[in-house]
Amino acid sequence: MCSKNILPAPLGSAMAKLGLVLLVSICVACQPQQDLDHQYNTWEDYGGGPDNSKFVDLNGIDRANVGQLEQAWFYPTGDDNTYQFNPLVVDTVMYVLAKNNSLVALDAKTGEEIWIHADLRGMARRGINYWESDDGTDKRLLFQMNDYLQAIDAETGESILSFGENGLVDLRQGLGRDPKTISRVQSGTPGEIHEDLLILGSAPGEGYLSAPGHIRAFNVVTGEQEWIFHTIPHPGEFGYDTWPKGAYKYIGGVNTWAEMSVDKERGIVYLPLGSPTYDYYGADRIGRNLFGTSLLALDAITGEYMWHYQLVHHDLWDYDPAAAPQLVTVNHEGEQKDVVAVAGKTGFLYVFDRVTGEPLWPIEERPVPESEVPGEQTWPTQPFPTKPEPFSRHTVHPDSLNPFFLTDAERAEWKAKIEELEEMGRTSLFTPLSHQHETIAMPGAVGGANWGNTAADPKEGMVYVISLDWPSVYPKLEKREFGEEAEDQSGGWVNPIEHGQKVYAKYCQACHGADRTGIASAPSLIDMETRLSADDFQQIMNSGRGKMPSFSYLNEQDIEGLYRFLGGTRDGAIVEPPEGPVVAKGGAPGGQDFRPAESSGGRLGPPYPEGVEAPSDRYYLQGWGLGFAHIMSPPWSSIVAYDLNEGVIKWRRPLGSDKLAEQEGGKNTGVLKAQRNGMIVTSTGLLFSTAGDGKVYAFDAETGEELWVGQLPKATEGLPTMYEVDGKYYLAVPATSTLEWGIDTPEYENEENVPQGGYVVFSLSE
Known part of the structure; x- marks a missing residue:
């Protein structure tokens, strides 16, 4: 297997940048024009x-x-x-995910079924990748499933067993950790194809000591790993000194879990990288933490470092950028300039020269509040773009409470709480979480821009962002020591149903109700065992589904007990093949087998590796401070149109309308x-x-x-x-x-x- 890790050199000198510009210009000239035009009409x-x-x-x-x-x-x-799922269309064929997680090929003109590859349980839910050879004889669909990478013949729907080892590439391998301890790694979002490479991100979870989010490229024909870029640098690599010594052995995350973008002309891939884990407490990762919460540019063919810009230093807010970086050409001060613009959860749009990484407009480092949590060391400043203006609100005020949905008593309670936190300075952007007080962040963990929320007119310099004005109301961080959450794990026999009842009350009851009939948007779990096999249930708990988050920190005993408490048995439900032209079932042999990680100590993760210096205390919080979007006045979602030729917002309008707010007289909510x-x-x-x-x-x-x-x-x-x-x-x-x-x-x-x-x-x- 060919596996290269490029050790980047800092590109600080003018000569180095000039050489890079000349090299990229040569690559652009060599790119066939028909390939460039094709990307916008399919x-x-x-x-x-x-x-x-x-x-x-x-x-x-x-x-x-x-x-x-x-x-x-x-x-x-x-x-x-x-x-x-984002449907793909190739010639006259559309590919969709349907019928109990089956990949279906449809006639794109009529919707008539062509073939069905049934029962792909555990498949990445947002999409797949398509590739074909230059002569058009080899057409394949690539997808992630149960932490494997697989390929299916796009014309027949059958698995390609010459890909990887008998049709499978194990994504848990090659990350510098024991694969048996990795609870999950695959992303819900597909990677990007460049020539004969699939560039792939990951979603290793957000708990302590989760897997690292290194970027990898795989050969689309053989499945071999062609290169890897360590997003958490190893000794001797650029950025290693921004972490504690040996941090690469235990820090996780710094991953592209959502979207990336490829400049086909230059052969550059732009990767928005997420925050390090654990997201909200970083005493075990003191420093700036490159390449956490950054925009990273790599050579798409070699994986070689080109440039980066860190959007949040020592991220403590889960402000990982998720929306696709947008590649546009602008007229900047009388000169045509190719730029990349990335929208963050921070509510800022960051704009850079596509080749050098230089900001198009100044980005200022401004002082931010210090942490009061023992052992934590916040970075003293954070980047604030001076232009263009933010697309999301950054403050929470008592006078900005929602006129709908809240009773007078609730409104008075929230007003008093916001006034108190505002006086304490706990409502501003980049206020670190506390073990003594609540914190309100605006935007919150799922505010700003998320996956799918950006688009562009590449030649006109227009970038469009869906803005989500949602706060997070974070509770106090709770101090825990390793092993404290390992309930009922003394080594003796534990009644699985009784244990499952405890797990349900702690993690599930708030959404699904004490009687399991479902409340709010969470579905009923009555007769759950008739819909989900034990493996299906375990996969959903591990990776999440729809609005349900991942519970990857639960161990196998927790999940087994929970399934038994909900009425399931190891024999569970059997998913019957759907009606229609089924040509295959289950993907490559063995790819359906869900592989739970070895016990990892629950939410707080396993012990730190021997030989590293790390704090014994771990702080965490339950959830992401969600469920409070309704306290803010509308609009809660908007489309913001940026003209990056001038660096201004051209227009802004609310996106959609809430039916209950309309009934109370609300408009454009x-x-x-x-x-x-x-x-x-x-x-x-x-x-x-x-x-x-x-x-x-x-x-x-x-x-x-x-x-x-x-x-x-x-x-x-x-x-x-x-x-x-x-x-x-x-x-x-x-x-x-x-x-x-x-x-x-x-x-x-x-x-x-x-x-x-x-x-x-x-x-x-x-």
């Missing part, structure tokens, strides 16, 4: 193409006729799962459930966007004027797709999630009235 990859701009150069739908869009066909998923939505920008001046309110909108990309609204049967949590077949233009939207209003109020309280979810495809009326 939707063969997640986000539309390698640059993830969600931009299409298709002229069939424009401002004049967009109002004539109507449903052309509908493909039901045939189950009640929430699919966040945005939506409280808009975290997982996406946009499409067209060369004809349109901007399409989903919103979380069961609708898809078309806006004038120049002005933000609403031009068309399409109705969906359910809400959507995936990216829409636009494509053309035989001169006809289509817009495909996944719509499979529960509609919710206000404070987690389901649209359909009676399950018999819930419409069928599926993929809705619009086209112009004849």
Whole structure:
């Protein structure tokens, strides 16, 4: 196996940067023009193409006729799962995830099934990658499942067993940790294809001592790892001195769990990297922590370091950037300049020269509050872009409380709490969490911009961001010592059902109810054992699904007991093959086998490795301070259009509308459930966007004027797709999630009235 780790040299000198610019210019000149044009008139990859701009150069739908869009066909998923899948279209074939996690090939004109590869349980839920050889004889779909990388023949739907070892590449291998201790590594988001390489991120979890998020590239034909870049530097590598000695042995995260972008012309991949773990307490990682919470540029062919910019130093707020970096050309001070713009959870849009990494406008280091938690050392300053202005709110005030949903008593209680925390200085951006007081962060852990929330018109310098104005109300950090959470693990026999009842009360009851019938947006768990096998249940607990977060810190005894308490047995439910043209089942042999990690000590992680100096105390908090978006006044979600030629916001408008707020007289509120939505920008001046309110909108990309609204049967949590077949233009939207209003109020309280979810495809009326 060829495995290269490039040791980057700092690119500080003017000569080095000049040489880099000349080298990149030569690479651009060598790129075939037809390849560059092709990326904007197809939707063969997640986000539309390698640059993830969600931009299409298709002229069939424009401002004049967009109002004539109507449903052309509908493909039901045939189950009640929430699919966040971005459909791919290759020639006349569409690929979707449906029918109890089956990969389905459809006729893109009619929705008729071509083939079904059934029962891909544990498959990454947001999308897949497509690749074909230069002569077109080898066409394959690549995807992650149960921490393996697999390939399927795009024409037949059958597994390609020559890929990896008998069809499998084990993603737990090669990360510098014992694979048996890694609870999960695969991302829910696909990687990006460049030439014959699949560049892949990961989602190793957010607990103490989780796996490192190193970036890797795999050969799409053989499955061999071609290169690896250590996002947590090893000894002798650039950035190693920004961590404690030996930190690479135990620090996890610093991973691209969501979207990345590739500049095909230059062969550069831009990677938004997440925060180190543990997210909210960093006494075991004192320092600046490169390359945590950074934008990183690598040579896509070799993995060689080119440049980076750290967006948050020593991140203690889980402010990992998740939205795809946008690659646009701007007219800056009379000069054409290629830039990359990345939207952060911080609510800032950061803009850099695409080749050198120099900020297009000054970014100032400003002092921020110090931590009061024992052992913690916050970085004294944080980067604040001077231009363009933020897309999200950064403050919480008593006078900004929501006029809807709150009773007078609740409003008075929140007003008093915010006034108290404001006086203590605990409501500003970059206020570190405390073990003595609550903290309100704006944006919070899922505010700002998230995956799918950026798009661009690459040639016009326009970047569009879905802004989520959601705070996190963080409780006090709790001090724990290793082993304190290892309940009922004395080595003797433990009644699994009684143990499972304790686990349920601690982790599940708040959402699913004491009687397991479900409350808010969480489903009923009655008869759960008829829907999920033990392996399915364990996989969901390990990786999360839809709105449910991962509980990867629970050990096998916890999960086994919880499943037994909920009525399941090891024999569990058996998923029958769906009806239709099933050509295969389960992926490559062995790829369905869920492999739980060895006991890792619960949420607090295992002990530190021998020989490293690390604190004995560990602080953590339950959850991410979520569930409080409703306390803020609207709009809760907006689209913000940036003209980066001038560095200004061209327009801003609320995205979607909350039904319960409308009933109370609210207008243009945005939506409280808009975290997982996406946009499409067209060369004809349109901007399409989903919103979380069961609708898809078309806006004038120049002005933000609403031009068309399409109705969906359910809400959507995936990216829409636009494509053309035989001169006809289509817009495909996944719509499979529960509609919710206000404070987690389901649209359909009676399950018999819930419409069928599926993929809705619009086209112009004849």
